[in-house]
Amino acid sequence: xxxxxxxSGLLPLLFGWLWLxxxxxxxxxxxxxxxxxxxxxxxxxxxxSAFFPWMMIAGPAAxxxxxxxxxxxxxxxxxxxxxxxxxTWTALPDSSPSxxxxxxxxxxxxxxxxxxFLFEMxxxxxxxxxxxxxWNMRARFLFRAGDSWPRSxxxxxxxxxxxxxxxxSQVLAWNTxxxxxxxxxKWIAAGFAASTLAAxxxxxxLLRGKSRAWLGAxxxxxxxxxxxxxxxxxxxxPLGFYFLATFVLVAIHDDCPGRGRLWLFLAGMSAGMAxxxxxxxxxxxxxxxxxxxxxxxxxxRLRALWCEGILFAAGLFPWFAxxxxxxxxxxxxxPPIPGALATAGLSLYQRVTDPLRHWIIxxxxxxxxxxxxxxxYLGPGILLLLFAxxxxxxxxxxxxxxCSVFALILLLLGYYGAYLLSSHDLDxxxxxxxxxxxxxxxxxxxxxxxxxxxxxxxxxxxx
Amino acid sequence: MTKIRAILISIILVAGIxxxxxxxxxxxxxxxxxxxxxxxERRHSPIRLDSQLPATVxxxxxxxxxxxxxRAGFRLLQYTVAPILVSDRLDxxxxxxxxxxxxxxxxxxxxxxxxxxxxxGLYLYHRGxx
Numbered sequence: 151x152x153x154x155x156x157x158s159g160l161l162p163l164l165f166g167w168l169w170l171x172x173x174x175x176x177x178x179x180x181x182x183x184x185x186x187x188x189x190x191x192x193x194x195x196x197x198x199s200a201f202f203p204w205m206m207i208a209g210p211a212a213x214x215x216x217x218x219x220x221x222x223x224x225x226x227x228x229x230x231x232x233x234x235x236x237x238t239w240t241a242l243p244d245s246s247p248s249x250x251x252x253x254x255x256x257x258x259x260x261x262x263x264x265x266x267f268l269f270e271m272x273x274x275x276x277x278x279x280x281x282x283x284x285w286n287m288r289a290r291f292l293f294r295a296g297d298s299w300p301r302s303x304x305x306x307x308x309x310x311x312x313x314x315x316x317x318x319s320q321v322l323a324w325n326t327x328x329x330x331x332x333x334x335x336k337w338i339a340a341g342f343a344a345s346t347l348a349a350x351x352x353x354x355x356l357l358r359g360k361s362r363a364w365l366g367a368x369x370x371x372x373x374x375x376x377x378x379x380x381x382x383x384x385x386x387x388p389l390g391f392y393f394l395a396t397f398v399l400v401a402i403h404d405d406c407p408g409r410g411r412l413w414l415f416l417a418g419m420s421a422g423m424a425x426x427x428x429x430x431x432x433x434x435x436x437x438x439x440x441x442x443x444x445x446x447x448x449x450x451r452l453r454a455l456w457c458e459g460i461l462f463a464a465g466l467f468p469w470f471a472x473x474x475x476x477x478x479x480x481x482x483x484x485p486p487i488p489g490a491l492a493t494a495g496l497s498l499y500q501r502v503t504d505p506l507r508h509w510i511i512x513x514x515x516x517x518x519x520x521x522x523x524x525x526x527y528l529g530p531g532i533l534l535l536l537f538a539x540x541x542x543x544x545x546x547x548x549x550x551x552x553c554s555v556f557a558l559i560l561l562l563l564g565y566y567g568a569y570l571l572s573s574h575d576l577d578x579x580x581x582x583x584x585x586x587x588x589x590x591x592x593x594x595x596x597x598x599x600x601x602x603x604x605x606x607x608x609x610x611x612x613x
Numbered sequence: 614m615t616k617i618r619a620i621l622i623s624i625i626l627v628a629g630i631x632x633x634x635x636x637x638x639x640x641x642x643x644x645x646x647x648x649x650x651x652x653x654e655r656r657h658s659p660i661r662l663d664s665q666l667p668a669t670v671x672x673x674x675x676x677x678x679x680x681x682x683x684r685a686g687f688r689l690l691q692y693t694v695a696p697i698l699v700s701d702r703l704d705x706x707x708x709x710x711x712x713x714x715x716x717x718x719x720x721x722x723x724x725x726x727x728x729x730x731x732x733x734g735l736y737l738y739h740r741g742x743x
Contacts, residue, residue: 249619255626262633269640365622372629374636525636528628536628540621 151333158323158337159190161216166193168227172234173412180363181239184352187345188398191391192416194341195423198319202472205318206479210292210299216326237410241355241363248361256368263377267343270381271336277383284308285385286335289320293330303480311481313473315427316385335383342388343380346370346593349391353398354600357405362600365537369596372533374525379589385428386586392424393434393561394593397554400438401601404550411461418465426469430590433564435466441557445549501571511569514580515562515588524585530592534599547602554598558591708738 166189176182197219204215276282284307291302303310316338323334350370355363370376380387399417403409421438424431442462446455501507520531565587572579708725711734725738 249622251619252622252626255623255630259626259629259633262630262637266633266636266640269637269644273640273643368626368629372625372632374633378636378640525639526632527635528632533625533628536621536625540618540625 153327154323154331154333155337157326158319158334159341161326162194162197162319162341163190164193165197165220165223166190168223169193169196171236172227172230173236173410173416174239175236177238177240180241180352180355180360182352183348184356184398185239187348187350187352188395190341190345191349191388191395192420192423194319194338195315195392195419195426198315198322199423199426199469199472201318201322202314202476205292205299205321209297210321211296211325213325215322234412239356242357242359244359244361246361248364252361252364252368256364256371259368259371263371263374266374267340267377267381270378274382275332277335277339277381280385281335281383284312285316286320286332286383288312288314289317289324289335290330292317292321293324300480303482305482311477313426313428313431314476315423316388336381339380339383339387342391343377346376346387346391346394349394349398350593350597353401353597357401357601366596366600369533369537369600370593372528373530373589373592375585375589376592378525379586384586386590389424389427389431390590390593392420392427392431393590394597395420396424396434396438397557397594397597400554401550401597404548411457414458414461415465418462418467419469420465421462422466422469425473430565430587432473433568434561435470437560437564438557440560441553445553445556496573498571501573507570507576510576511566511580514584515566518584518588530588530595534595537599541602551598551602554601558594558598561591706740708740710736710738 163186167185170185170189170192174185176185197216200219201215204212277286288302288307291307292299295302319338320334323338324330327334347367347370351363351367354366376387396417399413399420403411403413403417421431421435424434439462442458443455446452446458496504517529519529521529569576569580569584707728708721710719710722722738725740726742728737728739730736
């Protein structure tokens with residue numbers, strides 16, 4: 151058990167720490183939380199992504215990956231350390247102290263979340279349907295199949311073109327351990343849930359003060375589906391982490407004009423990792439790029455757009471290239487299904503213009519966002535409206551904040567469009583996926599809701 | 614924090630706790646219900662998911678079932694004996710037969726010996742004489 155924790159929990163954390171340590175140095179507990187949260191997610195994403203070319207060249211069972219990659223990383227970081235001066239991170243001082251009641255209620259929510267996570271792990275040791283039917287099963291295929299490993303992407307397997315971040319991270323951990331262990335997937339799930347919470351609270355401390363951080367943690371855990379779903383070993387919570395990390399890194403960059411632009415490079419990497427986790431990540435990349443470009447164009451800040459775009463694109467590029475290579479080389483295509491069967495008998499035009507489809511999708515979105523999604527009396531929309539009622543102030547929001555909210559809206563519109571164009575039975579697809587898709591955006595919604603107004607003095611910002 | 618703001622924030626967090634307790638109750642009911650306890654262990658028991666079955670098998674079966682690529686059949690195979698990769702060609706040491714009880718003299722089964730029944734309509738064969 152300890153070796154599994156070391157390989158799937160501690161190794162990614164250390165790997166991320168190595169790289170992030172070039173850019174930032176936390177000075178107190180809240181900023182350490184942000185540092186740890188980002189280190190785990192980015193470290194695991196980097197290791198897992200580096201494993202893909204290793205797998206293509208030497209095969210998934212080839213030994214020595216961890217040693218080679220860690221050795222190379224330590225060498226690179228030692229060389230780069232002279233070039234970069236890490237900035238110091240400290241939590242922003244609060245204008246008023248955190249309310250004891252808010253802290254107490256948040257701690258209760260935290261205790262409930264921990265209990266829910268353990269209960270769900272116990273109830274479904276192999277995770278939910280998608281976990282055992284393809285995420286974890288593909289990892290087993292890759293680990294066990296020897297030279298036949300490319301057959302893991304046969305069209306006969308389920309979702310053979312799904313990206314590999316989670317699957318590779320499992321195979322890589324098993325490869326390092328020298329054996330299979332179901333506990334690897336569980337530690338990774340726990341790692342992403344904890345990293346999401348840490349990155350959310352830490353970033354709010356850094357940008358808005360500790361009282362917002364407590365509120366952020368409480369608000370995130372108000373939807374128990376977050377922890378229950380994390381324990382079901384699906385990819386939605388990891389994907390939600392990369393969405394959040396991208397918004398956080400963009401906000402850290404935009405928060406202070408003098409800040410190094412490498413934060414945007416890191417944001418591009420995080421967006422790339424989202425696309426390497428699940429197909430929805432590709433919609434996210436388009437949404438965040440679209441929002442930045444459109445808002446910069448309307449503001450006629452083309453020079454700034456170019457400087458920022460280059461760095462973001464540089465961070466994104468390796469994952470874009472890897473995704474493209476993967477899709478073109480490994481998953482084989484299924485034989486064509488007769489047209490009418492493949493599209494449920496509806497043409498593209500019919501699907502887009504059918505008012506009933508729009509109504510069904512809108513009704514489902516409304517129910518899931520505003521009213522009562524899984525395991526809840528009150529949905530996320532109602533909670534956020536209550537929060538807005540409490541904190542709304544007539545003061546202009548920053549350009550960066552408006553841009554991130556626009557990206558989130560574009561992402562939701564992308565999901566809407568995907569349902570509209572889907573050739574599957576619409577009712578079935580909404581029933582089995584909408585709650586998960588909206589859960590991916592929940593940590594980012596909370597972050598952006600709490601980021602809007604700055605109640606704390608703009609002083610001791612980190613530098 | 615103003616009084617109204619504190620009240621609204623408390624309402625949000627208490628609603629969150631109510632949501633959490635509802636979820637805990639849901640989990641607890643499923644723990645204590647004998648029909649649901651270990652549901653997953655029965656459906657996808659470690660024997661199926663973690664057994665050391667061969668990594669790659671050939672796949673053959675009832676011609677009717679295999680028509681049109683028989684995607685459903687391959688999925689059934691995945692879900693019941695999960696960690697098995699299937700090969701179109703009959704070139705592997707192990708073979709899985711799908712369909713009704715295999716009849717003696719089936720062309721595809723020539724040279725294979727029944728190892729065991731994996732599930733309804735699924736049989737594992739090993740190359741070689743008994």
